[in-house]
Amino acid sequence: DITEAEAVLNMVKNFQPDAIVNAAAYTAVDLAESQRAKAFAVNAAAVASLAAAARAVHAKFIHISTDYVFDGSSKVPYTETAPPAPQSAYGQSKLAGELLALAANPDSAIVRSAWIFSEYGRNFVKTMLEAAAERDELYVVQDQTGCPTYAGDLAQLLVNMLEKATFPRGIFHYCGNTSTSWHGFAEAVFHTAATLNPAFKTPHLHPIDTSGYPTPAPRPAYSVLDCHKACQELGATPSDWQKALGSVVRKLNAQA
Numbered sequence: 001d002i003t004e005a006e007a008v009l010n011m012v013k014n015f016q017p018d019a020i021v022n023a024a025a026y027t028a029v030d031l032a033e034s035q036r037a038k039a040f041a042v043n044a045a046a047v048a049s050l051a052a053a054a055r056a057v058h059a060k061f062i063h064i065s066t067d068y069v070f071d072g073s074s075k076v077p078y079t080e081t082a083p084p085a086p087q088s089a090y091g092q093s094k095l096a097g098e099l100l101a102l103a104a105n106p107d108s109a110i111v112r113s114a115w116i117f118s119e120y121g122r123n124f125v126k127t128m129l130e131a132a133a134e135r136d137e138l139y140v141v142q143d144q145t146g147c148p149t150y151a152g153d154l155a156q157l158l159v160n161m162l163e164k165a166t167f168p169r170g171i172f173h174y175c176g177n178t179s180t181s182w183h184g185f186a187e188a189v190f191h192t193a194a195t196l197n198p199a200f201k202t203p204h205l206h207p208i209d210t211s212g213y214p215t216p217a218p219r220p221a222y223s224v225l226d227c228h229k230a231c232q233e234l235g236a237t238p239s240d241w242q243k244a245l246g247s248v249v250r251k252l253n254a255q256a
Contacts, residue, residue, distance in 0.1 A: 002022075002024055002046040002049065003045060004049075005045075005048075005049040008046070008050060009049070009053045011053075012050075012053035012054065012056065012057055012059070013056065016057055016059075017054075017057070017059045018059055018060065018162075019059055019060040019062070020054045020059050020061050020062070022047060022061070022063045023064050025064070025094070026039045026041075026042035026043050026090070026093065028090075029068070029215075029217045030217045031216075032088065032089040032217065033090075033217050034216070039089055039090055039093040042093075043093035044096035044097045045100070047098075048097075048103070050063075051063070051101040051104040051105035052104040054105055054108075055104065055105040055107070060162055060167045061101070061108045061109065062109045062110075062158055062161060063098070063101050063108060063110050063111070064111055064113065064154075065094050065095075065097065065112040065171075066090075066114065067112060067113070067114035067115075067175070067220065068087075068090055068219075068220060069091055069094055069095040069098070069112065070084060071086070071087050071220060072219070072220025072221040073085075073221070074222055075222065076226075077225060078223070078224065079226045080112075080170070080171040080173055080226075080229055087220065088217035088218055088219075091220075098110050106169070107167070109169055109172065110170070111154070111157070111158065111161075111171075111173075111230075112171065112172070112173050112174070112225060113149050113154050113174050114146050114147055114149055114225055115146045115148040115175070116148075116154065117148060117149070117150065117248065118151035118152060119247075119252055124185060124186075124189075125189050125245065126252065128186050128190070129189065129249070129252060132190065132193070132200075132201065132203050136201075136204060137203055137204045137206065138186070138205055138206065139208045139213070140186045140205060140206070140207065140208065141181065141207075141209070141213055142181045142184075142207035142209065144222075144223075145180070145181050145221065146179060146220075146223045147175035147177070147225060147241070148180065148241040148245075149175045150240075150244035150245075152244065153174075153239035153240070153244065154239065157230070157234065157236050160234065160236070161234060164234075168233060168234060172230045172233075173226055173229065174225070174227055174230050174238070174239070176238060176239045177239060177240055177241065178241075178242070179224045181207075183205065186205055188245060189245065192249045193249050193253075196246065196249055196253060
């Protein structure tokens with residue numbers, strides 16, 4: 001339990017890791033509005049404990065953060081130096097985690113990413129394919145813009161960071177190479193599915209505004225991340241999410 005600071009420190013001291021990558025998070029964005037204490041325990045306090053424990057044993061520390069630290073009012077991609085202004089409890093807890101990690105361990109690396117999908121876990125691609133199997137019509141938000149990111153590409157970036165002769169510290173942005181809306185992402189998912197499987201039944205997709213799909217937690221209308229720093233300093237290549245999408249849908253078809 002990473003929210004138990006003493007247990008975290010004992011585990012790390014016993015295991016003596018070379019590196020700790022924190023991919024754990026409380027990610028129920030809407031539920032976080034009514035479960036702030038739980039969200040902050042996992043996304044903030046636990047991150048501080050992990051960062052401090054890493055420092056205690058001289059381990060490299062990478063923490064995964066999110067585009068939700070921004071308010072979404074920008075019209076240009078967010079750089080690492082753009083002022084955060086999270087609008088939701090989830091976003092606030094993730095920003096707190098960043099600040100606490102850097103305070104507890106100034107050598108920490110924070111990687112903000114967004115709209116992550118893969119063949120594993122719960123994510124937008126799986127949700128859309130499951131919905132398509134059950135319904136003929138779907139309504140998807142069209143006025144929120146971001147960059148889908150393949151989890152495999154993000155994972156490779158983290159490995160590359162850990163293998164560098166000099167471990168990079170500070171905040172980095174990493175996401176997909178082109179932006180789209182959730183509606184556009186859904187269109188890409190269904191187009192890919194239909195291309196790979198002629199029998200795939202594409203549902204009728206209706207674009208709706210955020211106002212037509214109210215949620216307890218506000219979402220950033222625009223959360224495109226600028227990845228230039230990661231490209232220049234880490235040699236990263238932005239996630240080719242459309243190429244990865246074909247691979248993911250193919251793997252999901254094989255599992256079905």
